[in-house]
Structures are given as structure tokens and as C-alpha cells.
Amino acid sequence: MIYLDHNATTPVDPEVLNAMLPLLREHFANPASPHSAGQAVARLVERARRDVAILAGARPRDVVFTSGATEAANLAIAGVLATAPANRRRVLVGATEHPAVLAAAHAAADLHGGSVQTVRVHPSGAIDLAHLRALLHPVPPPTAGPPPTAGPAADPEGSGGSRGRGEAGEADEVALVAVMAANNETGTLNDPRPVAALAHEAGALFLCDVTQAFGRIPVSVTETGIDFATASAHKIYGPKGTGALIAGRSARARLVPLIHGGGQERGLRAGTLNTPGIVGFGAAARIAAAMMDDEATRHRAQTELLFDLLVGWLGLSALEVNGPVEDGTGRPGPIRLPNTLNLRFVDADADAVQSCLPDVAVSAGSACHGGGNEPSPVLLAMGRSATAARESLRFSVGRFTTVDQIHAAAATVARAVLRVQSLRAVGSGEVPQPAEPAGSERPGASGRPPAGWSDPVTPPPGRTPELPVPRSALP
16 A cells, blocks of 8 residues: 555654553553652653644643644634633634634534634635735624625625624624644645734734644744644654644633543643653654654655656646646645645546555545545635536655655556546546657666656555664654
């Protein structure tokens, strides 16, 4: 299996597993226990807290361990609305936010009588700052005249918003703005700084989902003005079931716990700590901090190679990049997650292509979004048609991805796309073979081979690729 779905989850790094095993064997004591065994485990937890904080550009005391980014988002959003004044319970969410944030916002609005409005994005997927500013400072409605009619005229800002049970009035001010740092489907990046500035100017707090950016590109919660950040261990080669809410002291003071009990995590997240998971999270963060720059360079080269190979097999007109593109070229743009590539294969349904890829793991959208053949809400929000969204696949490379795997995957995906296009066009089961690009020659006859020409090599079954980067002298 060639695994190109690292934005859904990553394998546990062997060094992370080695760090966790002692917590399952000899260091099994409860970190809340006052005896020496418990305090030894507590020290390991605090070291992990420090390592996660370093990767997040925050202070250790700002890290609250949770079961994952989903719980962290729920804790932040529900907490802010629970303590917000009655006239400040409006939440603004980016149109391409993760389902965890969107669902948490609507649930909290229903519970606390607030409202949710959606901030538009540009075709690249980047947040529309002008629309955010308009929603933060809406024009007051006229004091007299007929009530607005249904339809676009009733919503001149195009917010696409919804209200909670409280039916908050037009004068409601914004309590929270939620805009992610990096999109999980397209790799589109948002600079947190202008979003934070606009939110704070309006008296609102800023929640930034950094789950996909964390460990892949530099993140600094403190320097960018983020009030709440969410992260998850299993996106950075750590264990599932462990995450963190990262929040400064003043932001934490606005929260109320979702889980009540023994008062762990400064009273915000009760329950005996998942010490193996937390120590694994810390180890994963420590490794990511040491390898981030090298991995980003390698991952960008691999996704660009994948794009070039697919263009060589299929032609540029058969592909469309979903996300940032270079002006005038149609190539993936530089301002994106380096490991992520989202492509539309024209006239090839993504689910059908996936069914022809038993040995290549890719995704047609967020792993946390409902199944079926529903088009990606992220791509729809970016202005893609339902047909285009259904013809799109996400490729996300990772720490153990090799160049040979990229070549093999490109050839396999190209054959699958051609097969689906052929079946769609003529209803035939004949499998067309991808043609060698016109005018190309075998390597050796004319020097460097053209893009798209390769003899794909697949690692033998059961063999784990060796790490492409040495890992010596890790902190």
C-alpha cells in the first residue's frame, strides 16, 4: 500500500512508540498521586507539555491536554458562549472550517442562544478578510420601512449564517471568530495575524484550528494573537486520542469545563490523564520541531513531482488544482501546506477512481465528513461546482513517503483516471494504457527524461521504507 493520506492520520513514529511504552509498563502510576511513582509520571507529563508548547510557540501553562482537536474546539467554543454577555453571542466561522469546528459552533449556539455566521473564502480557499470585517461591523438595519423579504436581498453580506434557538437580534456583537491556519483538504494557508487583529478590534476572541499546520509549518500562538488553538497528536506521528487546547491565561478564564470530576488540567478537563498518549504527543512534537524544515522541503518537492508526473501522463488540461495556484501556469502555488495537493481530474468521478486504486490510499475529502458521494463542502465553498468537487482527490505525503512511491502512485492514478474517463465516455470496460508523452524518449537517449516518464517501482509487500532523513542528536 502506498499511503498518501497523511492529512487524515499519520503512522506512529517508532521513536514515539518507544517513548510511550514505559508509560504502559513501569511508569504506570497516576500523575495526580503524591507518592514518588506518581510524581515521576507527573514530571514526564510536564515535559510533554513543554514540548507541545515549544512547537506551538506558546507557554507550557497554556497547554490543556484533551482527547483531540475536536474536544479542544468544543471546549473553546462552548466555554466562550457560556460566559459571554447576552448581547455578544454571535460566532463567525470560516466557510472551509473542519466539521469539528462547524458542528461545535452550531451546537453551542443552540445551547446558549447564540448565532453562527459563515465567512466567505476566495476561490483559493483563503479567508475573505473584507467579508470578515463586514460581519464584525454590520450596518445597522433601517429603523423604519417594510421588513426585508426572503432571498439574497435579505442577506446583503452573503453570510450564509444560521441562528441558534435564542434568535439573537441584529445588534448582537461577535463573541468568537474561528478561522483555521491550514485547510485539511486543500492545504490553503491563512495568516492568523490579520484575522486576530480584526477580531480583537471588534472585541471578539480568535479560535485558530492549527491541527494541519502544527509540526508542518512554523506556528506561534503567542506572536500571532491567537486566543485559542487546537491541535492533535495523530497528525504529527503521535497516538490517536490525544490533543490539546492552547490558550493564554485571559482566554482560559473565559472557559467552563465540558467534563467535570477531579479538577485535572487546572479544572478545565477532568479525568485521569492519558499519560502514554500525552508523553507520545510530547515526543512527536519534539521530533517534528527538529525535522520540520527538512520535511517541508522534501514534501514540497514530492507534491510538485507528483503534479508533474500526472501532467505528463494525462496532460495539463485534464487537471485542475484546488487551492492556491501560480499565476498563469495552473501549477500548485507556493503558499500552501507543503505536503498537500488537491486535484480535480476532469470527467473522472473521484469515488470511481478510488475504486481502481486498491494499492494507493488517497482521499476525496475530510475523513471526518459524512460518507457517500456528497461533494466536499470545502470545495463548494471555494466556488467549485458539485461536479468538479466530485472529481477531486486529495494527496498528502508524509515522513516515510519515498520518491519511488510517488512515481508508482502517479502511474497508478493516471491509469485509474483514464479507465474511468473511458468508461464514462463509451461505456466500455477496455482499460486504456497511458501513452508516452509525444516526442519523448527513454532515459539515456536525450539526457533528462521528460516529466511523466518513469518505470514505477513499488516497495516489496510488507517492507517498511527506511527513513529518508537521518535523525541524530534530537533534543
